[in-house]
Amino acid sequence: MSGQGAPLGIIMLCHTALHRAAQVARFWLDAGCPVVIHLDRAVSHADRDAMRAALGAHPLVRFSPRHRCAWGSWQLVAATQDAAELMLRDFPQTGHVMLISGACLPLRPASELQAHLAAHPQTDFIESVAIEHAEWITGGLSEERFTLYFPFNWHKQRLAFDTFVDVQRKLGIRREIPRPLRPHMGSQWWCLTRKTLSAILTDPRRKRYDRYFRQNWIPDESYFQTLARVHAAQIDSRSLTLVKFDRNGRPNLFYDDHLQLLRRSDCFVARKIWPEANRLYDFFLSDQLARQPRLPAEPAKIDRYFELAEQQRREGRAGLYMQSRFPAHDSAAAKTAGPYSVFSGFDHLFENFEHWLGQVSGARAHGHLFASERVQFHGGARVWHGAISDSAAIRDYNPRMFLTNLLWAARGERQCFAYGPEDMMDHEVNWFMATDTNAEIQVIRGAWILPLWRRGVVSDAVVAEVARLQKREQLWLEVLESRWVLAKCKIWTVSEICAAPEQCLAMAVQDSANAAALTAHGLAQLYRLEGLPEFLTALRNQGLPPQNFKDFNF
């Protein structure tokens, strides 16, 4: 026992993993702290006897009258009251009294907590938030906890619970809050001074208060929190116990791998610990704790860790499609992992467009990823990052996932690729890209005709091919011009480009290219188009409709 002041009394509410609770009780006993243990009535006689045997007949241990404590029930408060009375009666020298659970684990040597309390002998450490400005609760009822009746169990009789709450709301039922109480809520794990605790327990109006709180919902989060406001001299409204709640308002468990996080906590006790977390129990209950250098307290790190996990559960990672994340159409914030650019027809009009684009943009410039024979990855690679195959059959089996996989595997690097009616055009992929905020789509309408022209013949086969590609392009442009488009789209005509090739090209690549590289490398050269008008005339004379060629006015 340190000579720093009155000893700290510990009340432990236990119901499972009693061997761990016994270990923790031993920790406090070794530090000279009296311990009052409440065993839930559901604990078997055998387990109770085993725990008693484990602690031996220690002069500082007491077992308080047993209650059956369901979650959020009044019995939790009653059990605490009984244990606290026992503590105050049997250990008259105790100063502060701390309430912990059997699944709590001390994070610092007992002497540090003793010293902290000795430095604040009049302070009550209890989180106590007035309900008027409470954003303390995640979901659930707030003020109504204090003004409605709750005869049903929320866990086991949910329907009855909800219905009864609704009925009371409709009837405008409102229980009166006994004066002079002002409802407060907070973590049920507190550390109160002997003076405050005994004032609460011996309050002449206690019977009335108890009767009132018995009807409340989750009174273990409000009874002491409210009454402390009546009796305390000085409240530090922050629990000394670290609890991280999950989205359902239940405490997250701490496991072995949380050891380094827990060492950074500014709290004295953590709840709740996985009973098999040997490394945590071994570390914090042994003298290892005192021997290791103290890490600076960084509670924000712990918060951040759990926030990130929750964010991953709630929002997920943009553009990821996997076994446990498969967002339905448009239900996620972003459909792909990062921005990308689609250039249609540029490679037919400008010499070495792909190579040039790679130089001026620093982005990855692929060829026609959806070419019909095989995937034209950058540099003619047979396989790409993430072991994505260049097989056209694999790609066409699920073209949308081919695209999302590629963008996911290359996240952090902008991807650019050529695409047009001459490729395997999948209607679903067209819609997918058009409605993707990450996509930038630059199209030169009709440019796909140039490779056909370069072949130099006007045969029936060429005419049929022109008609086929024209129809495909038309379908695609209808998608790109629809009112659902979220991608950044720009549609050029060949004559527009030919009239001012440099300006147009600079505009088309302004998202992907950087200015310095553009100056250094200059702009790509336009192919010579001499003889194209004659080819178009020949096509027209073969019977293709003339409006198809209206974009080509040289």
Place this chain on the structure above:
Amino acid sequence: MLFCTLRNEAERIDWFLQHYRALGVGHFIFVDNASTDGTRARLLAQPDCTVYSTDSSYKAARFGMDWINWLMLRHARGHWCVVADADELLIYPHWPDRPLPALTNWLDRQGQQIMPAMMLELYPKGPLDQAPCHAGMNPLSALEWFDAANYTITHKSLLDCLLIQGGPRARLFFADTPNRAPTLTKLPLVKWRARNAWVNSTHSILPRALNRAFSTDGGEGISGALLHTKFLATVVEKSRIEKARAEHFGNAPVFDAYYDHLAQAPDLWCMHSTRYEGWEQLETLGLISRGGWG
């Protein structure tokens, strides 16, 4: 509790038991389909293994699922169970710091009755028959590589399940017929109820709602991976035998070419293969997810 059907797995079984024991599996139930390499005797010598034996056809028993369904109906009710082949090692976020009971306790608290763990096929660098292989070895020491991002997922509305395909076999052996590529979807960890039944291996389950172990609102559910250690050197010899037995898959002749391929000890490695480092790496790559389990 773990259920497993197997045949001639002497080189894997020791590591298999060691892996799952370390994860906290308390009891193993095996169906030995006429092993001839001493697998059965080895299992019988273990204190925590129950072994059922049969020499009837694996194919006629719907690839062993009839056996497993029946045994689970008898023994698994109310228990969290792992169902895995001898060449499948289950891993999940935070393993091995948190054993399976910690995971199932968390799943219980989330009201989740099943956890998906897709098959991740591991392979060596170089021809398959060159990698070292002996009984009791850690197969991950020979099989270090995997495909990171070439998986395609199709939603199947009949069972409301996901069909995941891809990986090295799809890339190399099914490049022309990707629809034939092996299914990688797996639901190997499940809290068994009397009304449950496996439909097609552990790819899908009844009742239908259990297959919805994925999130569709953009969030991520929890998921793990079954590290598939099929491509140990013995696979080359086994493919020759399997082809002759024709006991696999729905349409055995279609897989002749595949077995022929394997029998030639191909190299599955490519320049964009990824070396396996651990679950954190798989989570970063988006193959598994902790799904809120902080």
